[in-house]
Amino acid sequence: MSEEKTRDSAEGKEGESPGYAALSMNVVAASRTEEPTEEVERTSRAWLLLVAVLAVAAAIAWGASLTRNAHPGDAAEQRLQQRVRALPEFTSGLILRTRYLAGNRARLDFSPGARAGDEETRGTLREATKAVMAILIEERPGRDLYIDAYQKEMKIGEAEYRTKSTLVSPDRKPAADIVVMFAGDEEGGMKEALSSGGRTVGNR
Numbered sequence: 001m002s003e004e005k006t007r008d009s010a011e012g013k014e015g016e017s018p019g020y021a022a023l024s025m026n027v028v029a030a031s032r033t034e035e036p037t038e039e040v041e042r043t044s045r046a047w048l049l050l051v052a053v054l055a056v057a058a059a060i061a062w063g064a065s066l067t068r069n070a071h072p073g074d075a076a077e078q079r080l081q082q083r084v085r086a087l088p089e090f091t092s093g094l095i096l097r098t099r100y101l102a103g104n105r106a107r108l109d110f111s112p113g114a115r116a117g118d119e120e121t122r123g124t125l126r127e128a129t130k131a132v133m134a135i136l137i138e139e140r141p142g143r144d145l146y147i148d149a150y151q152k153e154m155k156i157g158e159a160e161y162r163t164k165s166t167l168v169s170p171d172r173k174p175a176a177d178i179v180v181m182f183a184g185d186e187e188g189g190m191k192e193a194l195s196s197g198g199r200t201v202g203n204r
Helices: 002-033 038-068 074-085 119-139 186-194
Strands: 095-102 105-110 145-151 154-168 174-182 199-201
Touching: 074 095, 074 119, 095 119, 105 119, 119 145, 119 154, 119 174
Parallel strands: 105 145
Antiparallel strands: 095 105, 145 154, 154 174, 154 199
C-alpha cells in the first residue's frame, strides 16, 4: 500500500508540473507582447521625422511669404506716388493719395467729396481704382495684388488682381483679371468684372 501511495503521489506531482510550467510560460509571453517591437519604433521615428520636415517646410514658406510681401521701401513708395500723380483722377482731385501697406497691397484714398453712394460716381471710382491697379501690376510684377479704397477712415471698396488668371474680352484679347468691389455694388462688383468675357486660368 505504501508503494502505491508513493507512486500515486509522484504521478500527481508529475501531472501538476506541466500546468505550472505552462502558466509560467504564459506570464513571460504576455509580458513580452507589451513591449514595442522594433518595427513599431521605426514607424514612430519615421512619422516624427515626417512631421518635423513638414513643420520646417511650412516655416520656410511662411517666412518666404513675409519676405516677398514686405513693404517695398521708400524708393518704390515714391515711384508709385509719382505715377499716380500723373493720372487724370489725381489732378482732378478724385484721388488724394496712394501708399503701400505691404509688398502686394496698397491703400487708395479718395476725396471725401466723392459721392460713393451714387451709382455713377461708383463707376468713376471703379475706373480710378483700375488705373491704380494697372500701375501696381507694372511696379510689382508676378504676384497677386490688392487695393483697399478709403474715404477718410471708412473703407468703401477693394480690388484684387490674380496674376495667374486672365479675362478674355469679346474680341478674344486677354485682359488683366482685376475685380473691383465697392459698397452698394450689385453682386459685389463681380458682374461687371466678368461682363467683358469668360475667365481663363493659366500662366501669363
